[in-house]
Structures are given as C-alpha cells and as structure tokens.
Amino acid sequence: MSYKISLRCFQTNPNAFFHVVEQTCYTKCHWSKVDGEMILQMENSGTSGTIRLQSDTGENFVIVVGVHNYKRWCDIVTDVKNDTGASLNPEYYENGRRAEQREKQRSSFHLDNAKGRKCEVKFTQEDGKDLRANIIMG
Numbered sequence: 738m739s740y741k742i743s744l745r746c747f748q749t750n751p752n753a754f755f756h757v758v759e760q761t762c763y764t765k766c767h768w769s770k771v772d773g774e775m776i777l778q779m780e781n782s783g784t785s786g787t788i789r790l791q792s793d794t795g796e797n798f799v800i801v802v803g804v805h806n807y808k809r810w811c812d813i814v815t816d817v818k819n820d821t822g823a824s825l826n827p828e829y830y831e832n833g834r835r836a837e838q839r840e841k842q843r844s845s846f847h848l849d850n851a852k853g854r855k856c857e858v859k860f861t862q863e864d865g866k867d868l869r870a871n872i873i874m875g
Contacts, residue, residue, distance in 0.1 A: 738782065739866065740804045744775040746790070746872040753796060753854070755874050759789035761822040763803070763830065782807045785829060785839070787822030790874070798856045799825055800872055805839050809868050811858045812838040815850035 748755055757775070760768040765780040777786040785803020797817040803810055812835065814825055828835040847857035855875030862869035 738807075740779045740782065740868065741866065742777040742779075742786075742802050742804075742809070742868045742870060744777070744788065744800075744802065744870050744872055745773070746775070746874065748874045750854075750875050753792040753794045753874075755790040755792045755796075755798070757788055758791045759787070759822045761787045761789075761826050763826050777802060779804060785810075785826060787826050788872075789817065789822045790872075796850060796852060796854060798850065798874070800856075800858050801826065801829065801838075802858065802870060803829075803839065804868075805842060808842045809844060809860055809863050809870075810839050810842045811846050811860065811870065812843070813846055813848045813856050813858060815848055815856065 763784045766784050767778055769776045782804045788800045790798045799814040799822050801812040829839040844863040845859035849855050857873040860870045
C-alpha cells in the first residue's frame with residue numbers, strides 16, 4: 738500500500754528567509770519536487786521523511802512527516818545545532834527517544850524555537866493514501 742505526502746511551505750514573516758537544505762527518508766521512500774511542492778512517496782506504512790529548513794538568520798527547523806499504522810503523523814524539531822534530518826529520523830523508530838511522537842499520530846503540531854519563531858505543520862488532507870500538509874513558518 739503506497740502513500741504520498743505533498744508538502745507546501747508558507748512563510749508569513751519576511752524578517753527571515755527559510756530554504757530547504759536537506760531531505761531524508763527513513764526507509765522505502767523518496768522525495769521529489771513538483772510545482773514547488775515537496776512530495777514524499779512511501780512504499781508502505783511504517784516510514785517517514787524529514788525536511789530541514791534553514792534561514793538566512795541561522796535558524797534551523799526539522800519537519801518530520803510519515804505514516805504509522807496506516808495513519809499520518811508529524812513532528813517538528815527546533816534549534817538544530819549538530820543534528821541533521823538524517824541523524825534525527827531513526828530516533829522515531831525502534832525505541833528511539835522520539836518514537837513517542839510518531840505513535841501520537843498527530844495531524845498537526847506547532848512549536849516555537851529559542852528565538853520565539855513559530856513553526857507549524859498541519860495536514861490539510863489527513864486521511865487516505867494521498868495526504869497533504871502545510872508547513873507554516875512565522
């Protein structure tokens with residue numbers, strides 16, 4: 738059973754510009770870009786991908802999206818210093834320290850970084866196999 742998550746990124750505050758510096762996959766999935774959307778194609782449930790966003794002011798966010806037990810989930814990691822999406826993604830599996838976040842199967846999540854900048858990920862199509870979500874950077 739394959740799944741697709743289409744992500745759109747919106748920036749609401751012009752005092753910093755965020756761009757994608759890394760895209761990772763846990764297993765049996767891949768990223769592509771179509772008409773400005775970031776598309777995560779997954780062969781089955783039980784996997785995820787990350788997008789690391791960095792601003793021209795030095796701020797970093799890692800957005801994690803995936804499907805667990807046939808249901809979408811998401812998370813955000815802020816203030817990334819030495820970690821990358823590649824190092825963080827496995828922490829959501831096999832009793833990793835972030836596995837609880839995956840198991841919550843959230844359809845949305847928001848978090849502020851140390852500077853008070855807001856980040857939100859919200860699924861706009863949260864059921865089925867063709868999922869959609871927005872990333873909103875404040």
